[in-house]
Amino acid sequence: MEQFVTHSGIAVPLARTNVNTDDIIPARFLKSIRRSGFGKNLFANWRYLEDGRTPNPEFSLNRPGSEGASILVAGENFGCGSSREHAPWALREYGFRCVIAPSFADIFHNNCFNSSILPVALESSEVDTLFKILQDGGPTTFHIDLSRQIVTAGAGDVYHFEIDPFKKSALLEGLDNIGWSLKHLDEIHAYEQRRRQEAPWLFTEKSAN
Amino acid sequence: MPRTMFDKIWDAHVVRDEPGEIPMLYIDRHLTHEATSPQAFAGLRERDLRVHRPESVVAVIDHNVPTVPGRRLVDVVDDQSVMCIETMEENARDFDIPLLGMNDEEQGIVHVIGPELGLSLPGMTVVCGDSHTSTHGALGIFAVGIGTSEVEHVLATQCLLQQKPKTMHIEIGGELSPGVTAKDVALAVIGRLGTGVGTNHVIEFSGSLVSSLSIEGRMTLCNMAIEAGARAGMVAPDDATIEYVRGRRYAPTGELFERAAEQWKQLAGDPGAHFDAVHEVDLGTLTPQVTWGTNPGMVTDVTSTVPDPAFEDDPVARLETEHALEHMGLTPGQRLQDVGVDVVFIGSCTNSRIEDLRLAAQYVSGRRVADGVRAIVVPGSMTVRRQAEKEGLADVFHAAGFEWREAGCSMCIAMNGDRLSAGERCASTSNRNFEGRQGRGGRTHLVSPATAAATAVAGRFADARDL
Numbered sequence A: 001m002e003q004f005v006t007h008s009g010i011a012v013p014l015a016r017t018n019v020n021t022d023d024i025i026p027a028r029f030l031k032s033i034r035r036s037g038f039g040k041n042l043f044a045n046w047r048y049l050e051d052g053r054t055p056n057p058e059f060s061l062n063r064p065g066s067e068g069a070s071i072l073v074a075g076e077n078f079g080c081g082s083s084r085e086h087a088p089w090a091l092r093e094y095g096f097r098c099v100i101a102p103s104f105a106d107i108f109h110n111n112c113f114n115s116s117i118l119p120v121a122l123e124s125s126e127v128d129t130l131f132k133i134l135q136d137g138g139p140t141t142f143h144i145d146l147s148r149q150i151v152t153a154g155a156g157d158v159y160h161f162e163i164d165p166f167k168k169s170a171l172l173e174g175l176d177n178i179g180w181s182l183k184h185l186d187e188i189h190a191y192e193q194r195r196r197q198e199a200p201w202l203f204t205e206k207s208a209n
Numbered sequence B: 001m002p003r004t005m006f007d008k009i010w011d012a013h014v015v016r017d018e019p020g021e022i023p024m025l026y027i028d029r030h031l032t033h034e035a036t037s038p039q040a041f042a043g044l045r046e047r048d049l050r051v052h053r054p055e056s057v058v059a060v061i062d063h064n065v066p067t068v069p070g071r072r073l074v075d076v077v078d079d080q081s082v083m084c085i086e087t088m089e090e091n092a093r094d095f096d097i098p099l100l101g102m103n104d105e106e107q108g109i110v111h112v113i114g115p116e117l118g119l120s121l122p123g124m125t126v127v128c129g130d131s132h133t134s135t136h137g138a139l140g141i142f143a144v145g146i147g148t149s150e151v152e153h154v155l156a157t158q159c160l161l162q163q164k165p166k167t168m169h170i171e172i173g174g175e176l177s178p179g180v181t182a183k184d185v186a187l188a189v190i191g192r193l194g195t196g197v198g199t200n201h202v203i204e205f206s207g208s209l210v211s212s213l214s215i216e217g218r219m220t221l222c223n224m225a226i227e228a229g230a231r232a233g234m235v236a237p238d239d240a241t242i243e244y245v246r247g248r249r250y251a252p253t254g255e256l257f258e259r260a261a262e263q264w265k266q267l268a269g270d271p272g273a274h275f276d277a278v279h280e281v282d283l284g285t286l287t288p289q290v291t292w293g294t295n296p297g298m299v300t301d302v303t304s305t306v307p308d309p310a311f312e313d314d315p316v317a318r319l320e321t322e323h324a325l326e327h328m329g330l331t332p333g334q335r336l337q338d339v340g341v342d343v344v345f346i347g348s349c350t351n352s353r354i355e356d357l358r359l360a361a362q363y364v365s366g367r368r369v370a371d372g373v374r375a376i377v378v379p380g381s382m383t384v385r386r387q388a389e390k391e392g393l394a395d396v397f398h399a400a401g402f403e404w405r406e407a408g409c410s411m412c413i414a415m416n417g418d419r420l421s422a423g424e425r426c427a428s429t430s431n432r433n434f435e436g437r438q439g440r441g442g443r444t445h446l447v448s449p450a451t452a453a454a455t456a457v458a459g460r461f462a463d464a465r466d467l
Ligand code: SF4
Pocket: B062, B063, B109, B110, B111, B130, B132, B348, B349, B350, B408, B409, B412, B413, B430, B431
């Protein structure tokens, strides 16, 4: 996993609530067996006009000064809907390293960590302030420090965020989850042996063919 | 200490839980499909890893399959879909995983075939790279949708790294009149509590209304738990659950079944168990529900009207409503029963099981689909399809002017070529009315199979109770 320690970048607003994973990357673009190639279709239905190619000038990511944005500020329940990890892949490939919102949908939230995107949950009122900064001043550089768990925005306003300690250290170190879990293979085998006695029907050798 | 059903299942599956770490949870059943797994298998190959327990995994091809009768590989909509299908076949072969391929007689939507074949059993942990995995919770399962990196993790280790979610109890009271279904219950609950109510929580549903639902109805309810933001939805196993499971193809048999059933009866939460959040919803005498907007919480009675954003106090909600009405091409105050539809879709893991088709057929029988309406039925599995043909339901649909398709996700997600054109309006028994979900520019209204059937006949939203 790619590390995340600190990050400075241009923040852009997406002032909508309940942005779902079909909004982030429509299903018609999921048909790939790779992890890449999704960035150009990020927010495709909003970002392009009817022809699917011409940038929609109304969409916040297309406004002047938004080029190279790497921090997205959005409304509550961001990432709801499907489990598609293509959503954070598309965000990452576009260039986002961090999404700030009052709340995130669960599966999306997990998927972000596995895609090296930091989801930062702030209070609704704080996110509203960020929207205001971005609307009044245009795209602005924010700074994020994961070890101190702070976002610095605009005129130096500092916002603290909470994060699961294990996930935090995993991002700071760029931990490989599978490698970590495989170190505990003995415990997995011991569990299986015990469960085989307690609930043997879960271990029928060829359950389907 | 008294425990909830979820606590019991969780406790039985913890492999390791050390302070400062994230718990490792053992996964009993891993269902996988062609749309979200290719990168996970590619990851295993890169690491030179095998699947930890191939017999715990079942793969199915459902999202990209064509549903035209007698489908063959040449019917697959495009090269990318062919690639997804062939990659799944290759991965199943190389990693020794059983596969229900496009022309397998047990093929179907992953969340329909799990319970139907007895692959998902009470008390299990079930994962799938798909958010509607919550469906399986209807049998008293902790069933959770995961991302592709997690799919790879479970394939490699049989475990999921997961913080224990919070618990929520939703008790639902009220009664259902004929023509009102579990789908209406799910929509009404989301309409009242909101699409984010379940975030970070596992919901246990109970109450008089829930107990009265069939097992298939409970699947519809748990399927939609994800639309309430929940990690998973569950209903405690009762006698109906055990009878549902008995005799299923891969369920235990004989003495082993009886032993299992004894354990399943112990799964219900203990009296006094603590939940982190509790909601009571009394639905009274529920009216059929229709969504008018672009998330499942934007819902109202079929007898009602499109809301007026001007009456919305919260500015954010007002803007959302305006956006939604613009996309949906609806006018504030418009009566839903005056809104005409172009397409009726009966299908998806929410409402494509045999009971759903029986119900829809009941309202269609002896009637015709309205002129200008395209109506299709896509059974949830080939098993459901055969059963419906045996019962004569397929004939009823044919006679009424419905298309009768083969099993798959179809127009629920519009990856396989079945989709809406821009501006088309659809009464759909699926689970997501997100913008563009059924095809770019398409307009989706979520309804029950009864409402879909009545709407197909009327050509506009209709109340099945009037038929
Ligand atoms: S039917 Fe729809 S919701 Fe269900 S698994 Fe298929 S695409 Fe997902």
